[in-house]
Amino acid sequence: RRKWKKMVKVLEELEESCGTPVGRLKQVVDAMAVEMHAGLASEGGSKLKMLLTYVDKLPNGREKGTYYALHLGGTNFRVLRVHLGDQRSAILGQDIARQPIPQHLMTSTSEDLLDFVASSLKNFIEKEDDGLEQPSPRRRELGFTFSFPVKQTSVSSGILIKWTKGFAIEDMIGRDVSECLQQAIARKGQDVRVAALMGTLALGHYNDEDTVAAVVIGTGTNACYLERADAIIKCQGLLTTSGSMVVNMEWGNFWSSHLPRTSYDVDLDVASPNPNDQGFEKMISGLYLGDIVRRVLLRMSQESDDFGPASSKLAVPFALRTPLMAAMHEDDSPDLSEVAKILGEVLELPDVPVKVRKLVVKVCDVITRRAARLAAAGIVGILKKIGRDGSGGIAGGKFRSDRPSRMRRTVVAIEGGLYTSYTLFREYLNEAMKEILGEEISSNVILRVMEDGSGIGAALLAAANSASE
Numbered sequence: 008r009r010k011w012k013k014m015v016k017v018l019e020e021l022e023e024s025c026g027t028p029v030g031r032l033k034q035v036v037d038a039m040a041v042e043m044h045a046g047l048a049s050e051g052g053s054k055l056k057m058l059l060t061y062v063d064k065l066p067n068g069r070e071k072g073t074y075y076a077l078h079l080g081g082t083n084f085r086v087l088r089v090h091l092g093d094q095r096s097a098i099l100g101q102d103i104a105r106q107p108i109p110q111h112l113m114t115s116t117s118e119d120l121l122d123f124v125a126s127s128l129k130n131f132i133e134k135e136d137d138g139l140e141q142p143s144p145r146r147r148e149l150g151f152t153f154s155f156p157v158k159q160t161s162v163s164s165g166i167l168i169k170w171t172k173g174f175a176i177e178d179m180i181g182r183d184v185s186e187c188l189q190q191a192i193a194r195k196g197q198d199v200r201v202a203a204l205m206g207t208l209a210l211g212h213y214n215d216e217d218t219v220a221a222v223v224i225g226t227g228t229n230a231c232y233l234e235r236a237d238a239i240i241k242c243q244g245l246l247t248t249s250g251s252m253v254v255n256m257e258w259g260n261f262w263s264s265h266l267p268r269t270s271y272d273v274d275l276d277v278a279s280p281n282p283n284d285q286g287f288e289k290m291i292s293g294l295y296l297g298d299i300v301r302r303v304l305l306r307m308s309q310e311s312d313d314f315g316p317a318s319s320k321l322a323v324p325f326a327l328r329t330p331l332m333a334a335m336h337e338d339d340s341p342d343l344s345e346v347a348k349i350l351g352e353v354l355e356l357p358d359v360p361v362k363v364r365k366l367v368v369k370v371c372d373v374i375t376r377r378a379a380r381l382a383a384a385g386i387v388g389i390l391k392k393i394g395r396d397g398s399g400g401i402a403g404g405k406f407r408s409d410r411p412s413r414m415r416r417t418v419v420a421i422e423g424g425l426y427t428s429y430t431l432f433r434e435y436l437n438e439a440m441k442e443i444l445g446e447e448i449s450s451n452v453i454l455r456v457m458e459d460g461s462g463i464g465a466a467l468l469a470a471a472n473s474a475s476e
């Protein structure tokens with residue numbers, strides 16, 4: 008009895024410290040907008056790096072031709088080819104090769120990693136060419152999305168600032184990513200030009216010109232958005248043809264005292280290869296959610312032997328991956344048989360009683376709900392910064408006060424396995440958007456999923472930027 012109560016207490020304390028009432032979310036919204044401003048005001052002015060991308064020309068739907076893209080994410084690596092017709096959303100065809108990045112390459116050398124990338128690209132191009140009557144042009148336009156913090160130095164080059172998501176390849180930090188890739192490709196005897204390092208936003212904008220921002224929530228998390236050039240204070244006199252520029256926020260590193268942090272978050276951070284870094288990402292993204300849950304369950308198991316043998320896998324870091332945590336969370340069988348199966352097979356906890364399984368589901372719910380709601384607050388923070396949150400400002404125009412301002416239609420492109428594959432996460436996020444913005448404003452804000460945006464979008468950017476040359 009006493010032990011059961013202790014376990015319940017662990018859960019209650021968790022719920023309490025992970026609380027995200029709408030008032031708190033609004034504080035996070037404000038903090039995000041303030042930090043964005045600070046990061047744009049001066050170099051190092053905020054934990055948000057607010058990196059310039061030099062992308063001021065987003066695809067508008069009128070691009071045509073054949074383009075390639077490479078996408079190096081957290082777990083997977085993709086090569087794509089897209090064929091564009093000459094009207095909006097006329098992606099005539101696309102071929103994709105996808106493969107997991109071998110674990111050992113994540114901590115090897117830049118040469119090993121990029122040689123792997125370049126070989127995959129070469130195989131892909133050769134294989135595809137076999138099936139064509141006419142070989143594709145010798146020089147290929149290639150977009151490259153590299154999902155790590157890069158300080159862009161031009162539209163097609165950028166320097167790696169640091170690794171995240173479990174990667175650690177020392178010799179690549181401080182080097183130009185495109186150049187490294189270009190060299191690797193040249194080593195394979197291919198002639199491909201690296202055109203740009205940006206994606207989901209480009210696909211969003213290609214499909215819908217009201218798209219103002221893009222958010223990725225997968226293994227890691229990040230966001231970028233279209234900012235007015237004159238708001239980028241740290242780069243005075245920035246001239247762009249469109250008057251705006253895509254800013255890569257690197258929002259995974261966002262931090263605010265309003266974020267509901269628990270001892271589990273602190274422990275996870277300390278044990279990570281990048282302590283004190285990527286605080287927002289560590290509360291939100293797929294690499295970490297399962298491990299936060301594991302830490303809570305471990306704590307519970309120390310309070311009670313209802314969980315089974317102390318020798319279980321619960322003490323093993325990252326033993327519980329987020330997709331399996333999601334499967335437990337979404338188990339709707341009456342006796343929670345899926346939960347039992349995963350606890351037994353993955354964590355080596357056989358025979359966990361049903362009432363304890365219910366606690367496990369609840370823990371998953373608390374952690375995922377917090378993550379989704381904080382992500383929603385982050386998105387609204389971006390909208391607030393650019394005056395699209397309905398709080399007046401630009402959207403209100405000259406008529407304020409009693410006359411309800413007409414809010415412009417606003418689209419945010421969204422991508423990543425956590426949002427697309429984890430239904431409850433998505434529902435919590437969407438629900439929180441409504442809570443924060445209110446029913447009326449939120450009806451003008453559309454979150455639109457971009458399947459494979461980071462890949463296809465990179466190809467589209469290559470297209471948008473080659474057309475002008």
Ligand code: ADP
Binds near residue numbers: 227329429
């Ligand atoms: P990446 O971020 O590695 O480029 P994705 O956007 O596809 O790739 O995201 C993959 C991540 O999404 C996984 O690491 C995992 O954390 C999460 N994920 C994938 N499928 C699911 C699922 N069914 N439920 C919960 N999370 C998932």
